[in-house]
């Protein structure tokens with residue numbers, strides 16, 4: 619008797635910043651940043667609230683590994 623194993627394939631990854639499952643983006647170390655957030659990071663200026671939040675999250679991610 620053959621047993622069929624069903625593997626659940628997860629499409630995409632949870633974004634580190636917005637915590638939403640996205641398929642487009644890139645992997646950074648063991649984490650994932652979606653395309654939208656990547657654009658936001660690139661466009662946010664140093665010193666702004668958004669920027670500090672991203673930096674904080676990325677630091678946490680690096681430290682967490």
Ligand SMILES: [Zn+2]
Pocket residue numbers: 633634635636637638651652653654655656
């Ligand atoms: Zn995101």
